Amino acid sequence: MENAGTQRVAHLHTDYAQSLEIIEKRQKKRRKGLIRRLIAFAVVFVAVCIFMVSSLVAQTHRLNGALAQKAKLEKSLNAQNVYDSQLKQRIRLLNDKNYIGEVARRDYLLSKNGEVIFSKSSIDGH
Numbered sequence: 001m002e003n004a005g006t007q008r009v010a011h012l013h014t015d016y017a018q019s020l021e022i023i024e025k026r027q028k029k030r031r032k033g034l035i036r037r038l039i040a041f042a043v044v045f046v047a048v049c050i051f052m053v054s055s056l057v058a059q060t061h062r063l064n065g066a067l068a069q070k071a072k073l074e075k076s077l078n079a080q081n082v083y084d085s086q087l088k089q090r091i092r093l094l095n096d097k098n099y100i101g102e103v104a105r106r107d108y109l110l111s112k113n114g115e116v117i118f119s120k121s122s123i124d125g126h
Contacts, residue, residue: 104110
């Protein structure tokens with residue numbers, strides 16, 4: 001009886017037992033293959049997600065830069081439009097003979113025939 005606890009049970013090598021072992025091996029192999037495919041899919045999915053997020057961040061950064069540049073250029077355009085309108089007004093005035101005569105009398109002390117111009121000196125004192 002002492003040997004009964006230490007004896008090992010021998011495996012039967014019948015066709016049924018072998019077919020069960022083959023089925024178990026196939027299932028383990030399929031399970032390993034499934035796990036490998038799922039891991040590969042997960043790695044690809046994570047890589048695609050990382051790529052998409054990095055693309056989104058880069059596009060957002062470029063968009064913010066473009067918007068800042070657009071605002072700066074619009075401000076410059078508005079300043080140029082104001083300057084353009086001032087120049088057009090100046091051209092209209094310079095095409096007016098009365099205005100040219102007024103500027104010539106005021107700035108260059110020119111006069112019409114028979115006209116006397118009195119100028120004040122710009123120096124404060126006398």
